Amino acid sequence: MQLKLYQTDTLNVLRRFFEETRLRGPKAAYETITREPEQAKRLRGYGGTYEALLGQEEMPYVCLRLPTGGGKTLLGAHAIGVAKNSWIERDFPLVLWLVPTNMIRTQTVDALNNPKHPYRLALDEQFGGRVRVFDIGDFTRIRAHDLAANCCVVVGTLQTLRVESTDGRKVYAHNENLEPLFNEVPKRLAGLEPLGSEIAARIGGHADDIRYSFANLCHLHRPLMIVDEAHKAVTGLSREVQARVNPCAIVEFTATPHKKSNILHSVNAQELKDAQMIKLPVRLEEHDTWEGAVTGAILKRAELSEEAASDRANYIRPIVLFQAEDKNREVTVDVLRQHLIDTHHIDPKAIAVATGDQRELDGIVLFKPDCPIEYVITVEALKEGWDCSFAYVFCSVANINSATDAEQLLGRVLRMPYATRRKAAALNKAYAHLVSKSFAQAANTLRDRLVEMGFEESEAEANIEAEQGSLDDGLWGERRRPNPTARIAIEAPAEALAAVKAAAPDKVKIETTPGAAPTLTVTGFLRQSEKEVIYAALPEAAASIVREAIAVHEREHSHNASPAERGDDFIVPRLMTAVQGELVFADTEVLSEYFEWSLSEYPAQLSKAEFDVRDTSEAFEIDLDGDHLTVKYSDQADQLMLDIPVDGWTPAGLVNILARQVRQADSAISHGDMIAWLSDVVLFLTGTRGLPLATLMRCRFILARKLRDKLAAIRTEVRKGIYQRCLFAPEAKPEISFESGFRFYDGMFAGVPTYRGTKYRFAKHYLGWDRVPRFDGKGDDGAEGDEFKAAQQLDSVAEIEFWVRNVSKHPDAFWLPLAGGRTYPDFVAKLKDGRLLIIEYKGEHLVADSTEKRAIGQLWQQSSGGNGVYVLAEKERDGMNVKQQIAQAIAL
């Protein structure tokens, strides 16, 4: 399965962490990485200080945070390969995979044993199919050759490691079946648990002899511990368990990390949304009674079903997920089911009950078009793996505050069908119908549920929408503009009214009461294009009434409308350049597509400074770009390439091993080129440098790491060359294009956490003063930081018509190309004279990377023919504050 961008990013951070750890230990590695500005920004306050687990300073322990639906298990499978190459340095590591419950344990074993399952495919790919998966209860099935020539994954729960539990006792007990696995191990070994006198007496051995227990087996092989969604598990691991199992590293995957978990990387909901993994926002409606909630859910499903029918891309049948109350309460599964049948006349065949004892979903494929199920009733969490993305509407008839497992069920309606965004906006959202006295209460509960699923609090708030009208002012303690409404009574046929509603479903509501004219309610402001569709849909007389009423509404409230709502144009030209006679986006990735290059043009000689190995009696000492590390003999003695005898080691064999390890995920280098280049690398090392092949073989993981870095450096050089040549060389032809420009629009940053508006009301923000994406810096919305202060000064520049806070990495945000990616300036503004202004605000410690940004910004300005101005503003420069720096830049 193709990994999503955020998944690759996550694994890359993990790899870097292990590589750094190899040189400097986990603490320094963790602290270096999490204090880098980009990563610190991402972690927003987490990270920074490493805490060793139970005093084990040498054993890396980190946590990767992914919201529910982010593919934790798949990443777990990939993390094994990453750890193998960059930390464990054995071809076939032992993995102890811990999950939170026995149900998930069974499912994980099943999935990992299914050769067609993406999890297993991921493992097979990394180990050439040499993978064995065991349930921890079946550890006696592990054979010596499994451990020697396969990656063995043993799946268990924390409970199974507890000495007090039944399973735990087995894990630590002497078991004669395991004897063959201890053949090579001396009878006595420090660190391993001995038999003890009682067992020794029973089986006839010495009390100090080692036990043949699974725990001792682990201790010997130092397993990699993958911990899925169980921060309680790791922090609850006793020192005793730790010492007995003796993991070589712990990597935790969770949605809701513990502060002490050493959070290395955090994926936010926006990234999942951009990767089209989840439906967002969640549209919420609260109901006084459970009957009301049920009716609301059923109507919503009908509406979505209609949308789905007209969307022919891929089959969707929206499903409502009902959460009924427990048996001793009012609205049980049976009551709810009967209510659906009697009151709403729903065909019993369309309803499936999924509880502990009624498993009507087992064996049913909900994705099939001939499946009749439209409603699923459950009480508790649905089993893991029930991730039917057709579930769109979540309806809880219980009082939401007391309902358990609600976040798990809510998570079920967030998955995006086919991981592909739909044309109809309604199908990209999820829906919740809850019983609650007030909207605020329901929204607060929903927010808490989303946070429990791994959303950041402000992210959760930004992704809850009200089904009726807009969110109340100050629901989350933020300030909101009043959203004016206009009510217009009109006579028009039903289909015309439906078309009117469809033109702007979020802003227009139609109410029909028998005996009176239908009422059209417009909330907020309509875009010109929306208005045109509405006028065209209505009969002449009705259209002119609406036109008039909307004109009045706009006149009365226009002072409240943001420039975006008024429909003011805001287009920022894009930097383009000519390449081979074609005008293309100036984006290094795109430009690179036009140039041929071959690895054979780059040197394959590793110098002594880059890579050197000395063979001492106990270890290989390696110099790596000025750093030193060792590979101990003992680390690999038991696993020395068992399938290739030492006298069979050949340069070609090493080349093949290296080729597999340095293979580039993006397939940019062909196998032929890679083999040729690596052959030169090996030839130089064994020939000119005189390093023995056996030594290289033993240090192959470190050599591979060095070569990966070298390849990355070569590719950076290639990209830099192309970037310079296409944009900055004398013959380069950069220009800007308004036609391909970045068009800003109302709602473009919906779902992005916003500044709460409590400290200062911005007068000129394009999207409105209540829709300013949050700032970087101190405070949960950045209002305590320098960037916020810079924005205040920007807001007061008289020449500026309006400006917008640009959101880094957002698909609609403005960016400029860099050799190694893109830069997203902090602010984009339009001046009253029509010119466009790009502002990069440079924090204190970001001096290093600003040269390249300034160069590209200035190129954009020069290419703009006087239409654009670029400023790299500093907190203070030559005695000028941000406002003065801007004024200087825009002065004509």
Added chain:
Amino acid sequence: MTGVHEGPFLGSHEGKGLALLYNGILGDKSVSGGNVLTRKTLGIIRASAATFSGPITVYGEACRLSPETLKMENLAFKQTPYDVRAR
């Protein structure tokens, strides 16, 4: 597999296309041959796929197109020999 095509596009099955890049499809136009997916070889695939407009899986030795371009062009790239599994 339906349809017989000239050039690197091999045909389609259930709406999914398949293309194989090989040396020689560019004639003498390139030193490194035609087994690398580039703008140029993509053009040749498109020409040989004629009216087919669905997603295409391309097998080749290397790929120069960015992930974004691959997505935009509705392509999946498989690198030989790594991504070819005999199972």
